[in-house]
Each structure stands twice: as C-alpha cells, then as structure tokens.
Amino acid sequence: MSEPTSADTRRLAEEARNRVRFEEEALDLSDQVYRVARHLANSREDADELMQETYVRAFRSWQQYTPGTNLRAWLLRILTNLNIDRGRRQQRSPQTTSLDEKSDYYLYDKLEEQEGRPMDEERVIERLSQDSVVDALAHVPHDFRDVLVLVDIGDFSYADTAQILDIPVGTVMSRLHRARRILKGELAEEVAK
Amino acid sequence: MSGYGVDPCVKCEEMMQPFLDRELTMGEMQEAEAHLDTCSHCRRRYRFEVSLRRYIRTATTEQMPLELKQKLAALRIELH
Numbered sequence: 001m002s003e004p005t006s007a008d009t010r011r012l013a014e015e016a017r018n019r020v021r022f023e024e025e026a027l028d029l030s031d032q033v034y035r036v037a038r039h040l041a042n043s044r045e046d047a048d049e050l051m052q053e054t055y056v057r058a059f060r061s062w063q064q065y066t067p068g069t070n071l072r073a074w075l076l077r078i079l080t081n082l083n084i085d086r087g088r089r090q091q092r093s094p095q096t097t098s099l100d101e102k103s104d105y106y107l108y109d110k111l112e113e114q115e116g117r118p119m120d121e122e123r124v125i126e127r128l129s130q131d132s133v134v135d136a137l138a139h140v141p142h143d144f145r146d147v148l149v150l151v152d153i154g155d156f157s158y159a160d161t162a163q164i165l166d167i168p169v170g171t172v173m174s175r176l177h178r179a180r181r182i183l184k185g186e187l188a189e190e191v192a193k
Numbered sequence: 194m195s196g197y198g199v200d201p202c203v204k205c206e207e208m209m210q211p212f213l214d215r216e217l218t219m220g221e222m223q224e225a226e227a228h229l230d231t232c233s234h235c236r237r238r239y240r241f242e243v244s245l246r247r248y249i250r251t252a253t254t255e256q257m258p259l260e261l262k263q264k265l266a267a268l269r270i271e272l273h
Contacts, residue, residue: 023269030265034257048261055265104206108241119237122244133252151214152246153253158216177210183249 022062026055029072036076036154039137040083040146050086054079070160077164080146104177107184111191127191136186144179147172201228205235213242 004012034051041047057078058065065074103109111127112119140148150161151172158176162169196204205228211217212225229236 027266027269030262031257034261035254038255039253044258048258051257051261052264052268055268059269104209105238105241107245108238119241128248128252130252133249137249137253152249158214173211176214180210184245 018067019062022065022067023059025071026058026062026075029075030055032072032154033075033079036149037079039134039149039153040080042138050079050083053082057082072154073156073160073164076150076154076156077166080164104181104184106181107188107191110188114191128187132187132190136183136190139186140179140182144175144182147175148179148183151176197224197228202232202235205229205232206238209235209239209242213246 030051033054034047037051037054038044038047041050054075058075065071108119137145137148146165147161150156150164151158156164158169158172162172165172167175196207205225208217208221208225212222217225229239
C-alpha cells in the first residue's frame, strides 16, 4: 500500500476542518431549529426525536450542504421531510372547513363583539393564555400548520418556506391564509368558553 | 389597477397578511399604508393583527431542553 502523499494529507485536514465548522454551525442553530420543530411535531417527545434524527442525517450528509447558503433552511428541510416520512401527518389532505367563509378579522370581530365597543388591540394579550395559543396551533391540520410555523415562528420568507416544503410559493400563500384563519377560529372558540 | 377604489377596506383586508409578512411590492405597500393612514376601522384591525402575531410568537417560544442539546452534541462525536 502506498503512503499518503502530502497532498492527500492536506486534503483530509481541510475536509476535517470543514466538517467541524459545519457541525459547529449546525449546533449553534439548534435552538432556532427547535423553536420551529417543537410546533411542527405533535409533542415534545416527537420534537425531541425529530431533532436527533435530523442532526444524525445532517452530520452524515454534511457534504451535500453548500457553504454560504441558508443552513437553518437546509436543516429544516431535512426535518420536515423526516416528519412526513415518520407518518406524523394524520391529515394528509387539507380539509375544507366552514372557516373559509369567515373573514380574516374573525377573531378581532369576535373579541370586539364580546367587548361591546371598539377594542384596544393590546387587550388580546389579556384574553388569550399562552396555553390556549399552543393548543390552538396544535389543532391546525399539518399541511397548514407547517407553513404557519415556518413563516410566523421560524420567520422564513414565502420563497424559503416553498423551498423547505418543496411546494410552489402560491401554495405557501394559500395555505398560510387558511392556516391563520383556522388558528384564529380556534382562538375565538377558546375566548368564547 | 390598485383595487382600493371600489371597496378600499375589502382590498385592505386582502392585502393585510402579505403586508404584515413584508411580501408586498413597494407600490402595494404604499397603497396599503395610505389607506391605513386614513381609515381607523382598518387601522384598529391592523394593530390587532400586529399584536396577535407578536403574542403568538412569544407564546410558542419554548426553550430547547438542555438534555437534548447535549444529545445533539454527542451525535457529532459518535459519528466520527
């Protein structure tokens, strides 16, 4: 067997450095990835498993990542694919709900109706508990929730979200629109209790 | 054609979500702002939407458990 040349050694050392850099960057982003993962998954336990599977896959296939591109989006693309593969989607096809007939301001109107006068918008905070928001979000069907979580919690643009979920931008927009209406409907039910 | 002429509040409602997502063109954004400047009905709803989004973001923020963080770091070592 021939001895490794100095060029081989240099190449291996360079690769090892790139790999370590990738791993450190991916781990630095883990808090931000978790914020999104927690609500894409159905429970904390699912989110925990999903994060570990995502990072195993990311660390194995790090060379497929193009340095300088959006690593957080790359990690979330792996994560959303795993989430689908794991069969976490109980509701594959979007269901039609009567909420489509309601206005975008449904929740505002409901709160104002209860209030009986024009409302101070900050009062919403007093009426909605943190748990009610988390529960309401969990009730949004998966196809819609994925988009909502990526845009509203992950702060991704429509274009990034489209790329992560591998769907057209137009679909991101229409799902997002419906997702927000569904969420507001859930919250309105919550405040009506 | 902007569409604010016929029923400006309906048009404003339609543009509200992409407006809040910062996904409108400069022209569309200016039109929406111009309407919001003059319409208190839409402005109240706009402010509500802003507060609601902020609150949803805060309410759903959950710290990653330290244990999970350590597990992820350990995966790196295992795979080497």
